[in-house]
Amino acid sequence: MPTIVHFEVPTDDVERSKKFYSDLFGWKIEKWSGSTGIGMEYWTITTTDEKGNKALGGGMMKRQGPQQPIINYINVKSVDEYSSKVQQLGGKVHVPKMAVPGMGYLAVCLDTENNAFGIWETNENAK
DSSP states (O other), X not given: OOOEEEEEEEXXXXXXXXXXXXXHHOOEEEEOTTHHHHTSOOEEEEOBOTTSOBOOEEEEEEOSSTTOOOEEEEEOSOHHHHHHHHHHTTOEEEEEEEEETTTEEEEXXXXXXXXXXXXXXXXXXXX
């Protein structure tokens, strides 16, 4: 069953947001060395549960638009298949399939209530 595998936090001030989330939740936030492959700076977020075990990971980047929300990414077997399914069920593909080189493919969709969510397909051959 598809499940949330990643979240993204858009920010106007990365340093301010890093401090806020680190101080609030203890999240570890580091600049991702693969940022150049996606054409923008990106920071990875590492979270842990109350026992210190690694939990759901995320990312942070400069806000791309004034209303850009936090996005949860759901792992699917095929971004193409699920993009089509989103549209069949009355949703919209807001950001079409794009590659994250060496990692996979993503698309950002809107549900029938205009809530944004991402779909993610792991594929090390993505270019």
